[in-house]
Amino acid sequence: MLNLAQIHKTFHPSSSLSQELMSFWRRKSRNTGVFAVRGLDLEVREGEILGLVGESGSGKSTLGRIMGGLYQPDSGQVLFEGKDITTFDRKEKQLFNFRVQLMFQDPSSSLNPRLNARAALSEGLIVHRMGSRADRRRKVDQLFHEVGLTPDLADRYPHQFSGGQRQRLCLARALSLDPDLLIADEPASALDVSIQAQIINLLLSLKEKRGLTMVLISHDLSLVCLMADRVAVMYGGLIMEEFPRDQLSRSDHHPYVKALWASAEYASTNDLILEGEPPDPQNPPSGCPFHPRCPEAQDICSLKAPMTKPFGLDCRCACHFRG
Ligand SMILES: Nc1ncnc2c1ncn2[C@@H]1O[C@H](COP(=O)(O)OP(=O)(O)OP(=O)(O)O)[C@@H](O)[C@H]1O
Numbered sequence: 001m002l003n004l005a006q007i008h009k010t011f012h013p014s015s016s017l018s019q020e021l022m023s024f025w026r027r028k029s030r031n032t033g034v035f036a037v038r039g040l041d042l043e044v045r046e047g048e049i050l051g052l053v054g055e056s057g058s059g060k061s062t063l064g065r066i067m068g069g070l071y072q073p074d075s076g077q078v079l080f081e082g083k084d085i086t087t088f089d090r091k092e093k094q095l096f097n098f099r100v101q102l103m104f105q106d107p108s109s110s111l112n113p114r115l116n117a118r119a120a121l122s123e124g125l126i127v128h129r130m131g132s133r134a135d136r137r138r139k140v141d142q143l144f145h146e147v148g149l150t151p152d153l154a155d156r157y158p159h160q161f162s163g164g165q166r167q168r169l170c171l172a173r174a175l176s177l178d179p180d181l182l183i184a185d186e187p188a189s190a191l192d193v194s195i196q197a198q199i200i201n202l203l204l205s206l207k208e209k210r211g212l213t214m215v216l217i218s219h220d221l222s223l224v225c226l227m228a229d230r231v232a233v234m235y236g237g238l239i240m241e242e243f244p245r246d247q248l249s250r251s252d253h254h255p256y257v258k259a260l261w262a263s264a265e266y267a268s269t270n271d272l273i274l275e276g277e278p279p280d281p282q283n284p285p286s287g288c289p290f291h292p293r294c295p296e297a298q299d300i301c302s303l304k305a306p307m308t309k310p311f312g313l314d315c316r317c318a319c320h321f322r323g
């Protein structure tokens with residue numbers, strides 16, 4: 001459904017920054033910019049849940065926004081059903097904006113505090129001139145039911161909802177244009193465990209009911225493995241390994257996947273028990289980005305970036321010693 005090839009995205013200071021802020025940024029970023037995504041290939045297959053997992057700063061949200069057409073990559077191609085999204089004409093772009101929806105990482109800041117829930121859910125329908133006023137009202141009521149909210153909450157403003165309710169509201173808004181592909185960025189991370197489970201169940205049931213394709217972004221490998229058909233593990237702006245869920249138990253995963261899994265299995269919190277720090281996105285390590293923390297690293301790992309190679313049944317791995 002969606003194919004990403006050799007995607008690069010580096011953030012530079014915006015020209016709208018003041019001189020002082022610009023020179024602060026230049027000092028901080030050593031003038032290089034922030035390398036968020038660094039030559040990444042990935043496929044999202046129709047009907048699947050693809051889990052995208054990795055530590056904070058690995059580039060997951062940036063990639064999600066590129067998939068959703070919100071960020072333009074510096075180079076590389078995003079193909080939607082075989083066609084480069086940068087070559088879309090106005091009509092194709094509009095259809096893409098219908099069919100691909102994002103649930104943003106932070107539900108509070110993604111909702112306009114001045115719009116009540118009904119207005120938030122109607123916004124997309126109004127912008128795209130869909131249905132009459134009565135049709136839109138019916139549609140919003142139906143969306144409320146679908147995500148487990150009662151329509152009598154429709155007059156409330158975002159700050160009057162609980163965290164879990166706000167997340168349901170964001171989900172309803174993302175579904176309002178009946179998308180085919182939903183990109184859900186950390187849909188449950190800020191919630192209590194019991195509410196997390198409710199949101200996950202809701203996403204799974206809506207996926208079945210609506211036949212959605214879904215990209216689930218999370219830092220929590222155990223959660224992703226619970227839901228996803230395939231898992232892609234990101235580190236330092238690159239995919240380290242891609243594997244189907246039923247290959248989870250293999251013992252020869254990429255060392256980063258092994259470390260993530262160990263921390264998901266054994267840590268009492270979701271904090272990683274990996275030693276060392278994630279790579280500096282302004283000055284990423286040479287060779288394999290994971291080599292400074294890798295227990296299996298050898299000389300070649302700091303000298304040469306590994307190719308991504310097929311690795312067992314439907315797996316791909318970027319490691320010199322695998323595949
Ligand atoms: N708009 C932006 N301007 C400048 N730098 C950015 C911007 N968005 C992201 N970055 C930087 O790009 C890198 C990747 O960020 P991104 O938000 O994609 O990571 P993430 O994997 O989603 O992290 P988290 O798990 O914390 O959400 C980070 O170093 C981040 O600081």
Ligand SMILES: [Mg+2]
Pocket residue numbers: 060061062105185
């Ligand atoms: Mg993020």
